[in-house]
Amino acid sequence: MKRGKGRRTGLIVILITGLLLLPGCWGKREVEQLAPLLAVGFDLGQEPDSFLITAQYARVKKTGGNSAEIMDRTFSVEAKSARDAFDKIAKVTYRTPFIGSLKVILIGESVAKNGGFNDILDFTQRFSEFRRSMYLVLVKGKAQDILNLKLRAGLLPGIAIKNNIEGGDEISSFPTVRLGHYLTIQGRKSTAPIFPVVESVKSGEGIEYSAEGQGEAGEMRIDGAGVMSGDRLGSFLTDQETKGYMWLEDNIINRLIDSADLEENGVRFGGQVIKSSTKYKVKASNEKMELRYEINASVAIDEILGLKKQLSGPEWVELVKESERSFARVIEQECEAAIKKQRELGLDFLGIGRHIEQKNAAYWKTIKDQWQEMIADFPVALDIKVTVHHSGMSSSSATNSAGEGQD
Known part of the structure; x- marks a missing residue:
């Protein structure tokens, strides 16, 4: 009994000592x-x-x-x-x-x-x-x-x-x-x-x-x-140069975008980028190394401006395909504006040197000491594809639908 009582006393002392040593809010504010x-x-x-x-x-x-x-x-x-x-x-x-x-x-x-x-x-x-x-x-x-x-x-x-x-x-x-x-x-x-x-x-x-x-x-x-x-x-x-940077850095999450005027009929689309992916490759082209950006974007059309007539099914499909090309041109213009600015400044804010190092470390070792001088002339190519995955619930505009054209 005495031995058991002594053990309990010792355990209690150890527990109390442990509690005292636990960190607490002694210095709280x-x-x-x-x-x-x-x-x-x-x-x-x-x-x-x-x-x-x-x-x-x-x-x-x-x-x-x-x-x-x-x-x-x-x-x-x-x-x-x-x-x-x-x-x-x-x-x-x-x-x-x-x-x-x-x-x-x-x-x-x-x-x-x-x-x-x-x-x-x-x-x-x-x-x-x-x-x-x-x-x-x-x-x-x-x-x-x-x-x-x-x-x-x-x-x-x-x-x-x-x-x-x-x-x-x-x-x-x-x-x-x-x-x-x-x-x-x-x-x-x-x-x-x-x-x-x-x-x-x-x-x-x-x-x-x-x-x-x-x-x-x-x-x-x-x-x-x-x-x-x-x-x-x-x-x-500028806003355009910054948006080009965002595309090339694969930083587009959601994005509102207007198409350019379609060449034949002056129709213009407004849309929202719902998905985007930018990848890049470093490879030889015409005996020179180049960086190629591959941008794939999915767009939902929010509005159509300038559509003057009701379209047939095939005409509507062709117009949507034309809008995809127009959205791609807008993205290309933004990216080219950013690339042009980088060449003018001689400052690699697009991180092209980093991309080259990640994709071809051996080649990067041969040019890294001259990279500052190479920025202005290093070949950069763009491959942009836009897919319209949602074109709205109508193939007509509010100005000519008269209750028709609902899908």
Whole structure:
């Protein structure tokens, strides 16, 4: 009995000791005591070698019940380093800044053109609270202005940019770049980084909206991209060039697309890409090596413009085939625009060198040291096929159907 009692006592002591050694929330910080960082933007400062750093924090305001409202707390300071900036801001936040919630880093146009923001990003690699999944965007103008923009929807700009990026698959017209991806690209000497571009947009600048009763409220958009040479801006890409990049990088998830006018009758189709695949091959052509892209896309037709007469079955089939060729021409034009831009810049933002290395490592070893000079002339071919898998429920348009033509 004494032996059994001693064993039980010993077991209890071991269990208590184990519980004491278990990790717990000894150093916990209550959410109410934190200032979650949502976005940070970098512009050039007025002093030499300084940055104007804008940090957007969330301030949660309880509105009753279980609901809460996120209020804006945005600060801008001029500093020589990111650590210096966060130290200055922390003195006025009244709460402990929490950097692990950071969603977006905005690179202002002045910093991008001047270069040097990689030194700031070094802080994001070393400080443990940063995550490599945060998004990077380039700003036309000042990052400070974007983060201080009062949006009509009432969202904080940092959250709005994050939402736009994460919904970007629906239109597939701009790239998504995370910090980890950018750092990987920077490690490849042959590939130039690329960022989506954010800009504020006023009513009348390609879009009209009413801000009546909302003061200085406005809107922003993600449109086009910027190509970097190291950490310096090489050039902005147009919408067409950016869409070409998206095709060649196999980044099309969903995409709205208009056909060119069909040559014979002026009919034009509007459609949605529902499936896309881009593959590439490196092979000899005319005694030279070339990279050939093979793009296959499936399109659903959403609208038909300019159809003036009711079509017979065979005529409708032929028109749909003609639309496939027209969609393919539009894709080809976008891809050619991106390829042309790459040749002009001499910056391999399409990653052609990487494709060559993956497909023919032996050949890549013979040209990698001269790749920068070869970019402008390296042969690139396109093989594009579009298939219309859904052409709608009618073979007529609204202007001439008169209740007829329903399939």
